[in-house]
Amino acid sequence: MGMRALFGLLLAVALSLASGAARAHPHVWITVTSEILYAADGSITGVRHAWIFDRAFSTNAVQVLYAKTDGAYSSEELAPLAQAQIESLKEKAYFTFVKVNGKLPFAEPIDCSFDYQNDQLTLHFTLPLKTPVKSKTVLLEIVDRSFFVDFEFAKDNPVKLVGAPAGCEVKLGPAMGNDRDRKMVQDASEDSFNEGGANVAVGLLFDNIASVYCR
Template structure:
């Protein structure tokens, strides 16, 4: 099930304004917007976790509008536009903690700054790929790592890439340590939060932190 979500988030408004993305009031009345993500957990040779390689695919309609606007920019190719767009996305998401919370054994893990990223067209969808490094590299052996990726104000729904009702094989990957158990737990929002989200009008945003209640949780448990 995909929840009705907002068309723009604070983190996206900067680059959309730069592209002069215009939508009619009727188009914004009841938008559906989501991001399909896949995550690869990165480790070093000592078995310490160093970051998350994330792939975000924007929903098809949103992607279509962005590609159309990029192609309208005079004197620039689509690839050039995507290069600039990638930088805008990265800069805007940086102020939002890249929409990502990571914990190891329940303790919040500080994040580093993203320097490796790209925006591209993949399967006719706007795709943003980036490596989110951690400020420290804790050992995974004997630990439990969890993460959530969500829009704090719940303009957009963020869900793992799925096949039918189940996460796809690529939704969460850890290649270096096959002994670890990987799982993706669905969101289980309180009914009051579901009602709160459903009452938001097109020109309203949710309270900061609302998106957390609708976030899936990726989990890595290593013996």
């Protein structure tokens, strides 16, 4: 199957979920675990993600590729889907922003793969920085401003430091929105999310932010 066809399948999955969700936002839910990567000299080199997709999206995504009775999918079987997903994320800057005195640009993603367990897809990929940078502070932000995708940090150890110098620690959030706000947004009419509407950037209420401070 060609990459363009896979893009179409991914879009079809998202749209089918949208039409079946009473025209509500969001349409895809992703639980985020991330690692901020450091080199031996203490410079930040990139971010490694593991994103768990909700069961509805996951089930639809694998079924458009393979009809299997045992529900088991190898990384090799899922490789085309993983590549298509990564390509579709590119135009959204992977919903990932690393900031040290401004946003830092990423090189092309590496180590991209899907695994499928407990009826859920987990997307693994690494975003290397184009140029590693040394800084005592860094901010990692994961957000979809449109809230088509609801990103939420995992409950346990959502952001880890790999190879960081001694004396570095991570602090999370807080997000401006809470569970009540999330419910209000989910109950809102889809029309209120049209481009240019008042809620076009409502996803910022549920911004996932991790700040790293090094002594």
